[in-house]
Amino acid sequence: MLLLATVFILLGTWQVQRLFWKLDLIARVEARIHAQPMPPPPQPAWPDIAAPTHEYLRVTAEGTFDHARAVLVQAVTERGAGFWVMTPLRQADGTTILVNRGFVPPDRRDTASRSEGDIAGPVRVTGLVRMSEPGGGFLRANDPAHGRWYSRDVAAIATATGLKGVAPYFLDADATPNPGGLPAGGLTIVRFRNSHLVYALTWYAMAAMSIGAMLVLGRHARRAG
Numbered sequence: 001m002l003l004l005a006t007v008f009i010l011l012g013t014w015q016v017q018r019l020f021w022k023l024d025l026i027a028r029v030e031a032r033i034h035a036q037p038m039p040p041p042p043q044p045a046w047p048d049i050a051a052p053t054h055e056y057l058r059v060t061a062e063g064t065f066d067h068a069r070a071v072l073v074q075a076v077t078e079r080g081a082g083f084w085v086m087t088p089l090r091q092a093d094g095t096t097i098l099v100n101r102g103f104v105p106p107d108r109r110d111t112a113s114r115s116e117g118d119i120a121g122p123v124r125v126t127g128l129v130r131m132s133e134p135g136g137g138f139l140r141a142n143d144p145a146h147g148r149w150y151s152r153d154v155a156a157i158a159t160a161t162g163l164k165g166v167a168p169y170f171l172d173a174d175a176t177p178n179p180g181g182l183p184a185g186g187l188t189i190v191r192f193r194n195s196h197l198v199y200a201l202t203w204y205a206m207a208a209m210s211i212g213a214m215l216v217l218g219r220h221a222r223r224a225g
Contacts, residue, residue, distance in 0.1 A: 005210035012203035098170040102183030116180035127171035
């Protein structure tokens with residue numbers, strides 16, 4: 001019982017440490033989301049791109065959209081099922097950033113049905129840096145050969161569309177309206193599961209129960225002796 005109590009206390013303490021780590025992460029992400037936009041990470045910084053330091057940075061990128069190489073990625077949003085429109089943004093330095101311009105419903109997946117949203121010429125896009133989603137979605141692998149995408153896999157999309165010099169991240173565009181209302185941006189959900197306090201209290205309660213059981217057994221043993 002003493003060994004169990006020690007293990008439970010250690011597990012509870014570990015969860016408390018995880019709780020403070022998660023709260024710090026949430027605070028850092030909130031600060032990034034609401035900060036003034038900065039330029040996107042340039043090509044020399046790409047090898048150092050990582051979720052802990054870059055995801056959800058608010059940036060503004062400039063360039064020209066390559067609508068001919070846009071791909072649709074299946075999505076489930078607060079507006080229902082549909083597609084994310086992933087469009088290459090060619091920058092002045094020759095590099096490209098994939099931009100998730102936003103959501104379109106199934107009946108508007110055809111570009112011809114929302115052609116006014118295909119902005120021509122130089123544009124400025126403000127959004128959040130997101131990490132690539134390699135492989136596919138739940139139980140569904142991306143199928144580039146048939147144009148079926150279930151995750152925003154930057155490298156695979158770049159290969160399938162023949163893009164070169166593509167950033168290893170993509171941008172989730174903000175809610176700035178596009179002509180015609182589609183694609184609809186600003187649907188990024190930033191949510192972190194934080195159950196560490198519940199887990200910590202559970203482990204500490206089990207430690208207390210183990211200590212209590214040990215005391216009861218000890219009392220019975222003394223009486224029996």
